[in-house]
Each structure stands twice: as structure tokens, then as C-alpha cells.
Amino acid sequence: MSQLDDLKAAIKDRLGELDCVIGWEQGYDALHATPLFIRSEADLDRLIIGPLAVHNLSTYLPGLKGKKVGIVVKGCDSRSVIELLNEKLINRDDVVIFGLCCDGVVSQRKIRAALSADPGFVESVTVGADDLKITVAGQNATLKLADVKADKCLTCQHPDAVLSDVLIGAKHGAPALASLACQDEFEAKSDAEKFAFWQETMSRCIRCYACRNACPMCVCRDYCIATSRDPLWVSQENSPTENMMFQMIHVSHLAGRCTECGECERACPVDIPLMLLRRYMNKQVKDVFEHQAGTALDQTPPLFTFKVEEERIHERGW
Numbered sequence: 001m002s003q004l005d006d007l008k009a010a011i012k013d014r015l016g017e018l019d020c021v022i023g024w025e026q027g028y029d030a031l032h033a034t035p036l037f038i039r040s041e042a043d044l045d046r047l048i049i050g051p052l053a054v055h056n057l058s059t060y061l062p063g064l065k066g067k068k069v070g071i072v073v074k075g076c077d078s079r080s081v082i083e084l085l086n087e088k089l090i091n092r093d094d095v096v097i098f099g100l101c102c103d104g105v106v107s108q109r110k111i112r113a114a115l116s117a118d119p120g121f122v123e124s125v126t127v128g129a130d131d132l133k134i135t136v137a138g139q140n141a142t143l144k145l146a147d148v149k150a151d152k153c154l155t156c157q158h159p160d161a162v163l164s165d166v167l168i169g170a171k172h173g174a175p176a177l178a179s180l181a182c183q184d185e186f187e188a189k190s191d192a193e194k195f196a197f198w199q200e201t202m203s204r205c206i207r208c209y210a211c212r213n214a215c216p217m218c219v220c221r222d223y224c225i226a227t228s229r230d231p232l233w234v235s236q237e238n239s240p241t242e243n244m245m246f247q248m249i250h251v252s253h254l255a256g257r258c259t260e261c262g263e264c265e266r267a268c269p270v271d272i273p274l275m276l277l278r279r280y281m282n283k284q285v286k287d288v289f290e291h292q293a294g295t296a297l298d299q300t301p302p303l304f305t306f307k308v309e310e311e312r313i314h315e316r317g318w
């Protein structure tokens with residue numbers, strides 16, 4: 001049986017005890033997936049997995065707290081589920097986790113860049129072992145999967161779901177540690193250069209909040225200080241300073257909580273490289289607190305605790 005057949009069989013077994021199971025189905029065209037809420041066996045026919053099933057579905061879980069929900073997760077998505085559990089934003093007894101052993105997903109941005117013209121409506125996509133055959137307006141294009149993989153998959157340390165009730169597929173070995181050239185280049189900059197880079201980059205931000213809305217760990221929703229009017233913390237003025245203020249609030253609220261799922265960057269309509277900032281912050285948290293969000297159960301995010309003197313920060317020695 002294929003991985004998809006195994007997954008369908010596993011979901012079918014548990015569907016009766018659940019309000020729904022969240023997976024993916026084909027979206028408005030053959031290249032884009034969209035979340036699927038499976039409530040009956042008939043819905044299972046529409047389920048897809050593979051490199052086009054990109055969304056981190058755990059972003060729906062806090063809003064469904066109290067319901068019995070199944071969720072299909074890749075390795076990276078499972079880290080978000082663990083972090084939500086550790087922050088008590090969801091209950092373990094209410095969630096059935098269908099974990100996948102994942103071979104990576106595509107970046108729509110890289111696909112668009114690799115094609116000679118904007119693909120518009122894609123009629124069909126065939127996913128091969130190493131390539132993607134795309135048919136647009138009667139024309140065929142073949143792209144190597146390795147060339148259009150999402151950046152997060154190039155450095156992935158957890159391809160197999162870290163936490164699951166059912167694990168589907170063959171496990172991968174522990175991947176070698178890798179870093180992205182763009183991250184190394186960014187980290188080699190001086191503090192002044194980093195600041196200048198973000199000032200310039202954030203001047204493109206249109207404050208649409210898609211990055212916040214796509215993030216599984218941005219759970220304040222209606223109480224977010226970026227949009228609160230009473231009290232008014234940040235104005236809606238579209239200036240680099242106010243944009244930067246929003247981004248600084250966002251990244252500091254995610255310090256030690258961001259699971260590097262990449263959804264914020266994927267959602268950004270103006271291609272702001274948000275993951276540079278997220279990875280950089282996560283690196284600081286790892287260095288100082290030896291903490292990586294969503295990699296183990298029963299961890300408390302470091303900024304959820306307070307000690308007069310942190311063991312690894314020698315305040316008085318600064």
C-alpha cells in the first residue's frame with residue numbers, strides 16, 4: 001500500500017471517535033493544496049499528501065480546543081503541535097496525531113521563479129520521484145524537486161513526526177546538520193548592517209498581518225497588540241519605524257516558541273525573508289537557554305519562566 005493508502009486506512013479507523021480530521025486536498029488548481037476537514041469516509045477520497053501539501057495545519061488546533069480532532073502532520077508541523085501542548089493551548093487527550101515521514105515540500109515561490117512565465121491556472125501536476133511535471137496552457141514543464149524544495153526542507157532536522165499516535169511511512173535517519181547560505185551571509189553582517197538590512201527590507205511590509213495569521217504560535221488573535229485600538233500600542237502608519245515595531249513585537253513574542261515551520265514567510269505577499277529573523281532569534285535562544293521549541297514534550301519555553309538569576313546568564317559579570 002502507498003503512504004496515502006496507509007494514512008487513509010489509519011484515519012478511517014479513528015474517524016468515528018473524532019469531530020473531524022484535518023488534512024490537505026487539491027486547491028483551486030493542480031499546483032496548490034488547501035486544508036481539508038474530513039468528517040466522513042467520503043471526504044477521505046479528496047485527501048492528498050506529498051510535496052504540494054505544504055500548510056502547517058496545527059494553526060487550526062487552538063481554535064478547536066475542546067473538540068476531538070485528528071490532524072495530519074509532517075515532522076515540522078509536529079513540532080508546532082508539541083509546542084501548543086507544552087503551552088497548554090491544546091489538550092493531548094483531544095488530539096489524534098497522524099504523523100508522516102516526510103520527504104519535503106515545494107516552495108511555490110521557487111516554482112514561479114523557475115517557470116518562464118507566471119503559471120496562472122495550472123491544469124495538471126505529476127509528482128515523480130525526483131521531479132514535478134507541470135502542464136500550463138497546454139505547455140509542459142519539468143522541474144527537479146531538489147531545485148524547488150522549500151528552504152526549511154534543505155535544513156530539516158525532523159522529517160519524521162516527532163510526536164504521533166500513528167506514524168505513516170518509512171523513517172529517515174537523522175539528517176546531517178546544515179545551514180542555508182543566506183543565513184550564513186546574514187549572520188556574518190555587523191549589528192549595524194543587520195539593522196540597516198531590516199530597515200530597508202521592512203519598508204516593503206504592507207502590514208497585512210498574513211505572517212501573524214498563518215503562524216500556529218500567534219494565538220492572541222483578537223487581543224494582538226499590533227491591532228488593538230484600546231490601548232493603542234502600534235499605529236497603522238505605514239512607515240519603516242512602525243513596521244519594524246510590529247516585527248520586533250512579533251519576533252520577541254515568538255522567542256523560544258517559534259518552531260521554524262516557515263508559514264510566516266510563505267504567507268508574506270511581498271516576499272519579506274522573515275525566516276532569517278526567526279532562525280536568528282531561535283539561535284540566540286538555543287545558545288542562551290539550550291532550548292529548541294517543539295522538540296520535546298513537557299518543556300517550558302524559557303520566557304515563560306522567571307528566575308532572579310538565570311543559571312547561564314551571568315548578569316553581574318556583564
Ligand code: SF4
Nearest residue numbers: 075076102104153156
Ligand atoms: S521541513 Fe522537514 S518535515 Fe517539514 S516539510 Fe520539509 S522535510 Fe518535511
Ligand code: SF4
Nearest residue numbers: 215258259261262264
Ligand atoms: S514565526 Fe513563522 S516559522 Fe515560527 S512558528 Fe510562526 S509561522 Fe512558523
Ligand code: SF4
Nearest residue numbers: 205206208209211268
Ligand atoms: S506578511 Fe509580509 S507584508 Fe504582511 S505584515 Fe507580515 S511581513 Fe508585512
